[in-house]
Amino acid sequence: MTPSETLPKPKKSRDRIVSPGAVTKADEVSASAGSGQARPTLKTIAFMTGLGVTTVSKALKDAPDISDATKKRIRLVADQVGYRPNRAGVRLRTGKTNVISLILNTEEEILGLSSQMIGGISDALAGTSYHLVVTPYSFKSDPMAPVRYVVETGSADGVILSRIEPDDQRVQYLRDHKMPFVTHGQTDMGITHAFHDYDNTAFARDAVEKLHKLGRKRLALLGPPSRLTYAQHMRAGFLEAINKYDLHEVPLSNVTIESGIEQIAASICEFVSGPQAPDGLICGSGSAGIAAAIGLEQAGLELRREIDVISKQSSFDMLKWFRPGLHVISEDFREAGQDLTKKLLALLDGKDPATLQTLAYGGADRS
Structure with a gap:
């Protein structure tokens, strides 16, 4: 155990025997978290584990000075009470939303992008601090509208685009506004950007x-x-x-x-x-x-x-x-979703988009 994990002295009431039907303070915290009456916070987890708020915070951020056993214990409790970081607070502290936006046409063919790609994106985001938000639009609406919304509201750290055109104004807009993005498909407009495409x-x-x-x-x-x-x-x-x-x-x-x-x-x-x-x-x-x-x-x-x-x-x-x-x-649309997400995360880490371009093809099936 490291110095930052020093446990407080045990409270006599923590392991006391309670009668059937009695409600402990921990029960109240857990119940209120699950009922929507109070959102679980770092203090909730700290109370339930007997650890300090600082230790809990560092463990959830995978800090190296917290032991694996303590991290596992804290994450288990966090999962049980349904803890989620407050995005507004995260944004205030870091300037990040921890959100990836997939701008998706609502009428995309069901055997293609909509199900398989979202599954692949979710695969690649698992274990990261990022969450996927689908920003939809229809064929009848302006395809620029959801792009402007994401940029103007600052509601995502990066964008995944599909249905790419050779001269795609969404790509120009995102580049002009310095919003990290990747495309499922290629453009032909002299802009170097990250993409995954099928040949x-x-x-x-x-x-x-x-x-x-x-x-x-x-x-x-x-x-x-x-x-x-x-x-x-x-x-x-x-x-x-x-x-x-x-x-x-x-x-x-x-x-x-x-x-x-x-x-x-x-x-x-x-x-x-x-x-x-x-x-x-x-x-x-x-x-x-x-x-x-x-x-x-x-x-x-x-x-x-x-x-x-x-x-x-x-x-x-x-x-x-x-x-x-x-x-x-x-x-393979699932693989495409995974690769697009990995490329976007790499962009967010400062990688050169010119090194994040893939043209995928597995060849003809033998049938």
Whole structure:
């Protein structure tokens, strides 16, 4: 035990025997903490452990002069009473909020960012002093609004952005206001910033190569909205590969992967029923792959017979179970969330954003 952990002299009442139903002071503290009548504080933990407030504070900050046993004991009590640092107090003392803001579109496809990435961010924040706050916005609202809110209110120490465009004004705004940020995707505006991106060029290139090996000649791409950077990367890989293998593109221009399952299914059904039907289809998201499979079945086509479909899928193998006839290439959104968070924490520690850039790709699945 170190000098700062010196225990006070035991109080006679601490280990006294109480009759059934009797309420001790510690019970009152614990009960009031759990009922919402009083927020547990450092003094609460100090009283319940018999340690000093300074020792409790240092232990919760993982100070080196506090023994591991004492830290474990204090953290256990803190968890039991539901102790959380007062963010307003932390901010006054340090100028930090200990909050990471994920600015998330409320209509993000369910098989992509919204669930898997949040899980990855939470994984990376576990054991740190930071908490995740999701700052939502809709397609119909101004995408700059949540960014301005976070910056103007100082409600977060750093920001994670998705749905990146080549000339993304959110990136310009965050840089101008010196707010640390990372992006899930790349820009093309001459600004060096931290990012994690999936290699959509390689995805499309490998998908075309796979369809070529399967003997397919007439290919269509169901990709993201063209304003997004990764849509341009995906299309570049698609065109590169069909030119390489002397294949033919059948344009599919009335829907994107964000059009909704019913609309995509109806469009694919009509598309493959026409005289210029493709014999190979590439889908840029898992939900689009599901919708395409439904549309093909509505048109009376059988996967891997009249047509082959290669779809991107997220971290779990849902498509394999939904329709075994689909070919898949995986994108790990959970890993992306973890990496984005690690990069943002590194930025907050002063790392150079030029060293915090990742282009991830695991290659085509063998199916």
